[in-house]
Structures are given as structure tokens and as C-alpha cells.
Amino acid sequence: QKEVEQNSGPLSVPEGAIASLNCTYSDRGSQSFFWYRQYSGKSPELIMSIYSNGDKEDGRFTAQLNKASQYVSLLIRDSQPSDSATYLCAPITGANSKLTFGKGITLSVRP
């Protein structure tokens, strides 16, 4: 089983809609989780971090974590064309904080 699984894409939503991006992970010991955004031809950049069960909101972004189900998600409200990018889920594993990424899901927001 791969360490990090992201649901298959690509995902296409109309402008103004809610985009829902999902991720499951295999290491029950993972304590910290990150969402990165990567525009085409650019390096990944951190957009959200979440460390405890529940929801964490930052502007139009909400990260959700359920450690019992080993599930983390990212919701983007009022999606904009500028949100079109690949979104990568990344849990921290191990005593030395190894950072492993899912394959990513490509989001396209239609004007």
C-alpha cells in the first residue's frame, strides 16, 4: 500500500463552486499534514497545515483531518481560475520528520 493516496483526477469545477480534494495515508503515527499547491512549471508551495482532528480554516481554504480514518482533505470555497493547479497532500512520518507526497490531483477551475 502506498504511503499517501490521493483520489484520481483531474478535477474540474466551475468558477465559484467548492472543490474537494481528498487524501488517505497509511502511517497511523503521522501527526502533521500539509497541503501544497504547485502551478505548472513551478515548485510546490505550502498552503495549509493541520495537526489535530477537525477542521482548520484559512480564507477560502479548509483542511479537514480524521486520524481514526487516516484521512485528510482540502476544501476550496468560491473556486477561482487562479486556483487551477496541482494539489499535493504530504504527511510527516517517522521520528526524523520525513515528508512524503501523494501523486497530487490537478484542479481546473472553469471561468
Add this chain to the structure above:
Amino acid sequence: DVKVTQSSRYLVKRTGEKVFLECVQDMDHENMFWYRQDPGLGLRLIYFSYDVKMKEKGDIPEGYSVSREKKERFSLILESASTNQTSMYLCASSLRDRGFAFFGQGTRLTVV
């Protein structure tokens, strides 16, 4: 401002050459990472280092080695480059107790 700098943006090497990719961070981070990114395969961890001279294998270490002699510098070495190592290589660094990483600009390596 946070900075992770990779020595080359584009690199073309011949099959069989020894290749060095260098990465430097100025944030005093304990952890440094090397990933490669290929279409459809996402970001795959090659190696990471959690301290000077300390390293841990990632998912795809075969054909690669690393060196970390100083805290700020992490080198990826391709002992004998092959065409299947043509890829985008990304370096990142992080504080161990915070976890989230900052990335360099990437090195597009082509092996011919």
C-alpha cells in the same frame, strides 16, 4: 526571506557521467530532501537528511547517493547517469519540529 537554492536550473549530461546536483539553504534547517518529479508519478522521495552526515533512503534511492557535510548543503549524486534519470529534481528543507518544507526552484536534468 526563506531561501533554498539549487545550483542549476537546467542541466544536460551524457550517459555514464557522474553528476552532482547541489542544494543550499540559508534557514538553519535540520532536514533536507531530494525529490524527483515525473509526469503522472508525482513527487517521489529519493533521500533525505535529518542532520549533518545523517541520511535516510526514500522511495527510489537506487542509482543515487547523497552527501551532507555541512548543515546548509545537501548534494545529490548520480554515480553513472542513465537516460531513465532524466527528470525534474527538487530540493527542499524543513525544521524537524515544524515539518513543512520550502522548495528550491528545481533542476531539469536531461541525460542523453
